[in-house]
Amino acid sequence: MEVEKTDMPHSLRTERLLLRPAILRDAKGLSAALGHEVLTRQTGTLPFPLTEDKMREKLRGMIARQGESEFGFVMMFCSEMIGHLGLGRRSSGDWDVAYAITxxxxxxxxxxxxxxxxxxxxxxxxxxxxxxxxVFHDNAASMRILNKCGFRQSSGRAEAHCLTRGMNVPVVNFELVREGFLKDAA
Incomplete structure (x- = not known):
């Protein structure tokens, strides 16, 4: 039996969602929710096909870093697992948000x-x-999400590797600063 580490007690609630810490048992549900080529083509780290074993391997790494350099959440809508998102610390020390929804x-x-x-x-x-x-340059829907959340285009890397496409893809960089977010949220 594999012990599931989760030092991250935080679950977040929104009007319609429960965002709870990811655990290894989520591999089956997440591979089903996220295992669509139309979705994985818009992520850098999700392969297609996305098997339960591949998802478990990804979760294992995420959980090992949970609470230190990564905070990974499973998205629940009316008790249905619909995706995942998280914050992760880049090698530069900056933090980024990534998300995927079925x-x-x-x-x-x-x-x-x-x-x-x-x-x-x-x-x-x-x-x-x-x-x-x-965000990959051809992912207009994700750019709309970031714009609605107050993110602004910024400078950064020009491309990122996409596992599903098997190639580097141009990216658009975004940033949200604390002061602007907290001011808008008040």
């Missing part, structure tokens, strides 16, 4: 709701100065 739930504002909650956690609990995000 296509059946696209266009409902749930991504915006989840990203706002995780950014609030980052600024109010972790006391971060800024949160960054990189």
């Amino acid at each position: 296509p059946a739930f696209w266009g409902r504002g749930l991504g915006t709701e989840a990203v706002q909650a995780v950014c609030r956690f980052g600024f109010q609990v972790l006391n971060l100065r800024a949160i960054q995000a990189d």
